Amino acid sequence: MAKTGQEQRVLPPHEVNRAVADLRRGDVVLLSDGSHAALIQAAEAIDDEGLARAAALTRARPVLATTLRRAITLDLAPDQDSAGRTVELLPPADASAVFLRELADPTVVREVSAAPIGVTQTEPDSLTAGAIELAKLARLLPAIVCFPIPPREGALIARREGIIEVGLTQVFDHRTVLAKTLRRVAEASVPLVDAEDTRVIAFRPDDGGTDHLAIMIGEPKGPAPVLARIHSECFTGDLLGSLRCDCGDQLRGAIRAISEAGGGVVIYLAQEGRGIGLVNKLRAYKLQDTGFDTVDANLQLGFESDERVYQPAAEILRQLGFDKVRLMTNNPEKVKALAQHDIEIVERVPHVFASNDHNRGYLETKAKRSGHLF
Numbered sequence: 407m408a409k410t411g412q413e414q415r416v417l418p419p420h421e422v423n424r425a426v427a428d429l430r431r432g433d434v435v436l437l438s439d440g441s442h443a444a445l446i447q448a449a450e451a452i453d454d455e456g457l458a459r460a461a462a463l464t465r466a467r468p469v470l471a472t473t474l475r476r477a478i479t480l481d482l483a484p485d486q487d488s489a490g491r492t493v494e495l496l497p498p499a500d501a502s503a504v505f506l507r508e509l510a511d512p513t514v515v516r517e518v519s520a521a522p523i524g525v526t527q528t529e530p531d532s533l534t535a536g537a538i539e540l541a542k543l544a545r546l547l548p549a550i551v552c553f554p555i556p557p558r559e560g561a562l563i564a565r566r567e568g569i570i571e572v573g574l575t576q577v578f579d580h581r582t583v584l585a586k587t588l589r590r591v592a593e594a595s596v597p598l599v600d601a602e603d604t605r606v607i608a609f610r611p612d613d614g615g616t617d618h619l620a621i622m623i624g625e626p627k628g629p630a631p632v633l634a635r636i637h638s639e640c641f642t643g644d645l646l647g648s649l650r651c652d653c654g655d656q657l658r659g660a661i662r663a664i665s666e667a668g669g670g671v672v673i674y675l676a677q678e679g680r681g682i683g684l685v686n687k688l689r690a691y692k693l694q695d696t697g698f699d700t701v702d703a704n705l706q707l708g709f710e711s712d713e714r715v716y717q718p719a720a721e722i723l724r725q726l727g728f729d730k731v732r733l734m735t736n737n738p739e740k741v742k743a744l745a746q747h748d749i750e751i752v753e754r755v756p757h758v759f760a761s762n763d764h765n766r767g768y769l770e771t772k773a774k775r776s777g778h779l780f
């Protein structure tokens with residue numbers, strides 16, 4: 407479970423997507439870099455039977471891969487800059503599935519245990535870091551139970567037991583490679599109450615993973631700068647009209663404003679909850695109800711305050727013929743991130759809506775801690 411070596415075996419290209427599905431189901435996956443390997447399972451989905459099976463297959467003692475941020479939250483490491491850093495926790499030898507789940511999930515009450523837990527910081531190219539990247543791709547809590555095993559033995563067991571094997575390099579490259587494979591798979595006219603002349607265009611990566619959408623209003627044409635909103639999916643705000651955030655207002659407000667301006671595009675990105683997924687966002691809401699703000703709730707779960715990436719948005723804009731945008735946002739990080747992917751932001755168009763009693767604190771936190779401009 408330490409450094410990487412050369413990837414020696416050529417693995418099929420889409421194993422990451424299959425590994426993600428297996429982890430979400432609570433199944434075992436083999437993660438390997440040619441020199442090191444481990445059978446891994448999602449901590450939040452593990453049960454004692456699964457734990458016993460992996461222990462029997464590997465004859466190893468499990469370690470828990472998680473983020474340094476989560477270790478700090480558990481008082482297992484001093485407070486420090488933790489962005490992107492991972493650790494290995496060594497739980498007691500007889501740790502149960504419930505014990506491991508409680509280490510992973512701050513929304514469940516932890517059994518009081520005096521058992522010592524060892525902590526080792528791990529390298530950015532380690533299997534531990536790869537396991538955490540897989541957890542994030544799976545929209546699971548960043549906590550993975552790992553059973554080290556020699557790579558060759560691991561490969562034999564995987565073949566015999568029908569376990570998916572995934573390479574470390576594949577995992578680290580996954581987001582970038584996938585964004586480049588996005589292609590238009592369907593489109594249709596969808597007249598909207600605030601913008602009758604609207605088409606919805608669906609983009610899919612070639613591993614069959616999550617689709618992103620472009621909502622084209624009117625007939626904007628590049629190379630002139632396009633009025634654009636990059637909107638991250640928010641089931642609760644966009645669909646249910648939740649008052650906890652400003653997403654619903656921002657989505658409908660963008661559609662209205664773009665229509666009134668004569669045309670433009672909303673890129674609707676499947677990165678719910680600032681990239682942590684809906685289930686984790688609900689966990690973050692539960693923590694917020696106990697007093698944490700929107701940033702600290704993410705950190706408690708072991709995530710960064712914002713886990714989004716903007717390469718898919720840039721790729722979709724380019725495929726639609728736009729490389730210059732007038733971007734409707736209050737978030738300077740979005741402007742920076744899009745520029746890093748070679749989209750020119752000729753103007754930031756403020757996109758502010760009235761607050762309510764439920765989202766006032768959330769918006770204040772975004773201004774104070776995330777640098778949003780209101």
Ligand SMILES: Nc1nc2c(ncn2[C@@H]2O[C@H](COP(=O)(O)OP(=O)(O)OP(=O)(O)O)[C@@H](O)[C@H]2O)c(=O)[nH]1
Binds near residue numbers: 690
């Ligand atoms: N993790 C987490 N995500 C949240 C919370 N409230 C809203 N979100 C998510 O935040 C995202 C909304 O962000 P956006 O409106 O796209 O962008 P922004 O960073 O607020 O910046 P703007 O462009 O100014 O709106 C959606 O994916 C929501 O699901 C929260 O409390 N915790």
Ligand SMILES: [Zn+2]
Binds near residue numbers: 640643644651652654
């Ligand atoms: Zn929202």
